[in-house]
Amino acid sequence: MRPNIHVKNKVAVVGAGLTLFRRRMLETPRELAWEAASMALESAGLTLKDIDCIVIGTAPDAFDGVHLNGEYLADGAGGVNKPTVRVYVGGGTGVFVPIAAWWHVASGLCRTVLAVAEEKMSPAHPHPQGVFAYIWDPVLERPLGPNLIWIFALEMRRYMHKCGAKKEDIALVSVKNKANALDHPAAQAAAKITVEDVLNSEVLVWPVNRLDISPVSDGAAALVLASENEARRITDSPVWVEGVGFTLDNTHWYNRELGYPRYVQYAARMAYKMAGIERPWREIDVAEPYDPFDYKELHHIEGLMLARPCEAPKLLKEGHFNRDGDLPTSPSGGLLGVGNPIAAAGVMKVAELFWQLRYEAGARQVKKPVHRGVAQAWGDLMQAGTVIVLGN
């Protein structure tokens, strides 16, 4: 590690926990948060009194249907009468949670942080799609009666046009991730499917079919982060946070090239610089790019500079991103396979790197030796990029 930044403390991930990811769960949001948080503490061999500070992440309040959702979750997340903060960048929130936990520790403010993300999308019924109506600009966009899937379809169509990618090339991401998820104990949408299954599923907004999209989910995920001194006391195999990066573009998503996520690239550059990484496509061993839609994984692989622009579909076809490939992506099964409780899905990706880098991922363990991994999430109106680099 050649850090290009001065920090008071080096920071490590020392524990992780997850609930099941499912379409509909009995537990309240705070119960889900408590389940994941307790499991993360237990996996680090700690109790709540060992934790200095709490970071909470959850996407729009409208899903859980509780305003002040961070405050509402605080007790389940272990935050009562501790320094507690909630962070939010839409779908980017999940990876932003460990990033915020990192600066709490790196700054010297806290020695240990419990970082908890939760999302419960099932209260909005019969389908949370209507809740998304409120993210659109009230003056210029809502009068057109938009559906959230429009914007993804527009981006996917642009990517296909710019890169000459076909729907069947992109569907392979869904096939890969859903198959990877067969080995994940939290998985909601694991399946052995074919490209034809994706192409024959319901067309929602062409080019997006139902199986191009991750499911609607409830779930929670948590991590424990600690300063170097604490981490070495807690475990023999800490996983170091080597770099973090985050950027936000504007909400005017129709004023920019949709075929390439500039905001992801900026965030990745920030994280790689901190980690001393110059050639990410060679120096990263395993990646968890954000995959709420199948094309998004390819888009993000390119934004993360793990492939050249428009090169990802070809590498995918060659098996480069498979679990036994040169650069496995979403070995967890991703959002497409494990599920998409928004903020919790991002933390699930970081937890997967934690397990991969400790060689604890069981049947999901990638074939090649791993030293460094990158996880990324995207959010809001095609504008937020959050990136974290971990190493062992």
Added chain:
Amino acid sequence: MSGGAERRLPGHYLKSKEMYSLPGLVEYRPVARYLFSAGQAQSRFLDGLKEGKILGKRCPRCGRVYVPPRSYCEYCMAPTSEWVELPGTGEVHTAVVSYISTFRERMEKPEIVAVIKLDAPGYTKGGYEFAGLFHKLCNVEPEDVISGRAIGMRVKPRWRPPEERKGDVNDIECFEPVES
């Protein structure tokens, strides 16, 4: 500790039917009504639509032309003092075929939705960023979107008749191919 990921995870899945018979289930429908002002720049833009004009604002420092107009330049933080009228023509940056409504109901007749990159003479930053609008296309078939013929297509606004215009984005009925 084998990474925790291999053990039975907490949480209880509910089937749809079970959800509706839960003890203590509460249904709540929020009542929230808002009046949104369009602001300094967009109010003038909407007045322009009523007159059949697409107006943008130019940054005096970097030359960016903003459509929809902003009161300030996002990059320079300078006021965008100058109004410019755009010709209205442009090209389709991307387009899709929607079979579902805002609330995910199946639609009888699919809609074609697009991002239009507008012609903005004198705007030289035209690579990644551009003046543009999100709108619907007419006289374009789903097949044109699927084959890719619609992408890059030259289009112009189809205006509603002046007496029907209300000063909102629907004063443009849709964008349609220039040759039609």
